[in-house]
Amino acid sequence: MNSTVTSSLPLLNPLLNAGNSLVLLLRSYWSAYYSWMDNDFLATGFLFLVIHELVYFGKSAPWVVLDHIPFFRRYKIQDTKIPSNSEQLECLKDVLIAHAFVEALPIFAFQPICKIFAIDYTADTFPALKPFLLQVTAFFFMEDTWHYWFHRALHYGPLYKYIHKQHHKYAAPFGLTAEYAHPVEVAVTGLGTVGSPLLWAYCFGNVHLITVICWVVLRLFQAVDSHSGYDFPWSLRHFLPIWAGADHHDDHHKYFVGNYASSFRHWDFLLGTETPATARRHTILKSSQNVKKTK
Numbered sequence: 001m002n003s004t005v006t007s008s009l010p011l012l013n014p015l016l017n018a019g020n021s022l023v024l025l026l027r028s029y030w031s032a033y034y035s036w037m038d039n040d041f042l043a044t045g046f047l048f049l050v051i052h053e054l055v056y057f058g059k060s061a062p063w064v065v066l067d068h069i070p071f072f073r074r075y076k077i078q079d080t081k082i083p084s085n086s087e088q089l090e091c092l093k094d095v096l097i098a099h100a101f102v103e104a105l106p107i108f109a110f111q112p113i114c115k116i117f118a119i120d121y122t123a124d125t126f127p128a129l130k131p132f133l134l135q136v137t138a139f140f141f142m143e144d145t146w147h148y149w150f151h152r153a154l155h156y157g158p159l160y161k162y163i164h165k166q167h168h169k170y171a172a173p174f175g176l177t178a179e180y181a182h183p184v185e186v187a188v189t190g191l192g193t194v195g196s197p198l199l200w201a202y203c204f205g206n207v208h209l210i211t212v213i214c215w216v217v218l219r220l221f222q223a224v225d226s227h228s229g230y231d232f233p234w235s236l237r238h239f240l241p242i243w244a245g246a247d248h249h250d251d252h253h254k255y256f257v258g259n260y261a262s263s264f265r266h267w268d269f270l271l272g273t274e275t276p277a278t279a280r281r282h283t284i285l286k287s288s289q290n291v292k293k294t295k
């Protein structure tokens, strides 16, 4: 994010220069936006609200299109369960209502919280690239840990019956279902997403609002993708084995048990809570790798 980053590898420098120019442009827009709004509370609130809506529905829209193209059926995890138009519309309506009545208020409360936790939002203090990457990576692991434990708890009898059951309405999830949940679950999920940078700011300080926004955008990407119902050969999990991906969470919806983590696989693997299907695939993969090693 810093404008003075250079690399010892000459090939990387054009890329870094382009990145530096982009950051400078972003800083000037950021500064102009806050000056134009002339009210930091409203400026941060609207910024968060607009980004949240644009990213959530913008990221969900391509999956709706893919569901109508037979070619992509080969990549659909539960290939016989294509959501109907009425299911998609009903889910869209419920998510919009939840966004308006459950999520909008906490989003607008974020600016005062920023002040309490000393999260900076001035344009001239945009973070350098290394702390930015370190913090975003840490937020992913922190949220994943939070998500694993509260999600596992939500599968306990009455908590499941009165809260989490709503999210399990769709045994074959699709992009829009990522935030289709009981208001209590939406609040607890949001606490993990927003609470991770707040906890970091409380312990170590030096968190900028732009880092929080980028983190929220990436977290929304992850949440919608994991509910997409599609697993492509180029999906991230094939290159980064610790990454959960869509097949991990799709199995959770299909079997109603196991695979409680959001972004990564380590908690479910280490604590023996992978769904039978995920565990079976893992065993098959490991045994095929062992066969290759012994040859």
Ligand SMILES: [Zn+2]
Residues within 6 Å of the ligand: 151, 155, 164, 168, 252
């Ligand atoms: Zn669940």
Ligand SMILES: [Zn+2]
Residues within 6 Å of the ligand: 167, 173, 178, 227, 249, 253
């Ligand atoms: Zn889900």
